[in-house]
Amino acid sequence: MASNAVNGGSHTVPFTLKDRSLLHQQSYVNGNWVESKSGKRFDIIDPGSGKPFASCPINDVADAESALQSSYDAFQVYKKWTPRQRAQTLMKWHELCVAAKEDLAQIVTYETGKPIYEALGELDYALGFTWWFSGEADRIQGSVFAPSAPNRRILTIKQPIGVAVALVPWNFPIAMVLRKAGAALAAGCTMLVKPSPETPLSVLALADLASRAGFPPGALNVLTTDLDATPRLSESLCTHRLTAKVSFTGSTGVGRLVAKHCAVSGPKKCTLELGGNCPFVVFDDADLEKALAQLMALKWRHAGQACITANRVYVQRGVLQKFEQMLVAKTKGLKVGHGATDGTAMGPLTTDRGVEKVAKQVDDARSRGARILMGGNKGTGADGDAKTANGYFYEPTVISDTRPDMLVSREETFGPLCALYAFDSEEEATSWANDTSMGLASYVFTQDVDRLWRMFENLEAGMIGLNTGNQSAAESPFGGIKDSGYGKESGKDVAVSEYLVTKTGTLTLGGHF
Numbered sequence: 001m002a003s004n005a006v007n008g009g010s011h012t013v014p015f016t017l018k019d020r021s022l023l024h025q026q027s028y029v030n031g032n033w034v035e036s037k038s039g040k041r042f043d044i045i046d047p048g049s050g051k052p053f054a055s056c057p058i059n060d061v062a063d064a065e066s067a068l069q070s071s072y073d074a075f076q077v078y079k080k081w082t083p084r085q086r087a088q089t090l091m092k093w094h095e096l097c098v099a100a101k102e103d104l105a106q107i108v109t110y111e112t113g114k115p116i117y118e119a120l121g122e123l124d125y126a127l128g129f130t131w132w133f134s135g136e137a138d139r140i141q142g143s144v145f146a147p148s149a150p151n152r153r154i155l156t157i158k159q160p161i162g163v164a165v166a167l168v169p170w171n172f173p174i175a176m177v178l179r180k181a182g183a184a185l186a187a188g189c190t191m192l193v194k195p196s197p198e199t200p201l202s203v204l205a206l207a208d209l210a211s212r213a214g215f216p217p218g219a220l221n222v223l224t225t226d227l228d229a230t231p232r233l234s235e236s237l238c239t240h241r242l243t244a245k246v247s248f249t250g251s252t253g254v255g256r257l258v259a260k261h262c263a264v265s266g267p268k269k270c271t272l273e274l275g276g277n278c279p280f281v282v283f284d285d286a287d288l289e290k291a292l293a294q295l296m297a298l299k300w301r302h303a304g305q306a307c308i309t310a311n312r313v314y315v316q317r318g319v320l321q322k323f324e325q326m327l328v329a330k331t332k333g334l335k336v337g338h339g340a341t342d343g344t345a346m347g348p349l350t351t352d353r354g355v356e357k358v359a360k361q362v363d364d365a366r367s368r369g370a371r372i373l374m375g376g377n378k379g380t381g382a383d384g385d386a387k388t389a390n391g392y393f394y395e396p397t398v399i400s401d402t403r404p405d406m407l408v409s410r411e412e413t414f415g416p417l418c419a420l421y422a423f424d425s426e427e428e429a430t431s432w433a434n435d436t437s438m439g440l441a442s443y444v445f446t447q448d449v450d451r452l453w454r455m456f457e458n459l460e461a462g463m464i465g466l467n468t469g470n471q472s473a474a475e476s477p478f479g480g481i482k483d484s485g486y487g488k489e490s491g492k493d494v495a496v497s498e499y500l501v502t503k504t505g506t507l508t509l510g511g512h513f
């Protein structure tokens with residue numbers, strides 16, 4: 001494949017884009033492509049090869065002020081746009097992203113490692129958000145209330161909260177930005193995005209398309225930075241006087257810090273989409289083929305690196321052996337390799353830290369007596385695929401006889417490790433599924449409708465998959481409870497209202513009415 005040489009970068013990008021101008025290696029502030037004040041840059045690594053292929057500016061505390069000032073100035077303009085104008089511009093952004101889908105998917109594959117077919121799937125999912133929020137923009141409404149006192153009238157209007165900061169993860173760099181920015185821009189807010197150090201290029205391409213769609217300069221700013229400067233830059237963005245709201249997706253530990261920064265500098269409104277450790281419960285009356293197909297898609301999606309992936313798979317004892325065999329047979333058929341190689345079904349992990357975490361959980365489970373049904377080693381991708389030589393691979397791994405004292409039971413894995421547990425009764429499954437501080441998503445498979453309904457009510461999570469492993473969609477409110485955070489993204493009303501304030505007007509009338 002021919003390569004693109006890129007402005008401002010010292011590396012050779014290993015892929016070809018139809019629209020080469022979508023590839024940016026500078027931050028985007030106030031409609032300009034800019035370096036950081038220090039002029040320092042960091043490398044972007046292809047996880048499939050372990051090699052750097054691009055670079056971006058390291059922004060630090062000193063860069064926050066001018067970027068947020070630009071977001072604030074843009075807010076003074078953008079908040080006056082009519083909802084119809086915002087909806088039309090969101091729809092234009094949507095159309096431009098649709099036209100650039102293949103280019104965006106290539107960038108996602110090289111930054112995250114996920115196979116091209118999955119990157120295209122992420123685009124389809126993500127484009128649901130621009131579509132959905134362009135519709136929501138036009139439907140933001142206040143209310144009029146019946147008064148308790150004579151001659152009084154009470155009404156509310158909804159207004160955009162102001163400058164929003166988005167701290168976004170690397171696992172779904174397009175979907176997470178469109179989910180947050182779609183809601184913010186629909187509400188009339190401007191947004192400053194700090195992408196994850198692993199995936200700035202995807203986000204910069206989106207900012208370029210937003211500008212082409214006609215959003216004013218400063219409406220969507222992007223400040224890139226590396227792993228080292230991330231805590232400092234994030235703190236300065238959260239605590240800045242011009243920031244009105246923060247939306248964060250990532251770990252519970254960092255989420256607590258974000259909430260603290262928002263509390264001490266405000267209090268400011270924040271939305272926290274945090275970690276998972278999600279249970280997946282299969283009863284003996286379930287359609288096992290269907291449960292297996294859903295588990296395959298959910299668990300191996302982006303090599304297990306989704307917050308809502310199945311972490312603990314509880315299977316009723318009578319069908320456990322059969323289910324183990326079915327799962328292992330299907331998983332053995334997955335071709336692991338570089339995301340850009342034809343036929344790859346599972347790519348690498350996005351970071352080498354991720355590989356170490358999976359290795360630690362597998363070693364811990366092995367030493368405590370878990371059965372390793374397949375995998376259990378660091379890998380190098382598909383045999384003979386030269387592109388994967390130094391990539392961040394771990395074999396798809398299935399273990400059974402997993403117990404609650406093992407690391408994999410207590411913490412989110414975020415990698416290609418599927419842990420199976422035997423259970424006997426509904427009460428046992430429910431209590432084990434809920435035995436975690438997390439509460440993002442849970443899944444249950446049974447053909448008994450009464451049980452399905454009971455589990456829906458009794459499982460402690462913000463989202464419950466009922467005979468499905470796929471519950472992410474623009475129209476569905478997304479968000480967790482317990483240590484998985486608070487606030488909802490996507491869905492009707494709830495997502496946009498995270499970026500709105502309700503202003504109450506009380507009017508006393510002069511005469512008798």
Ligand SMILES: O=CCCC(=O)O
Nearest residue numbers: 171172306307308472
């Ligand atoms: O990893 C978190 C997001 C996953 C999703 O939106 O389906």
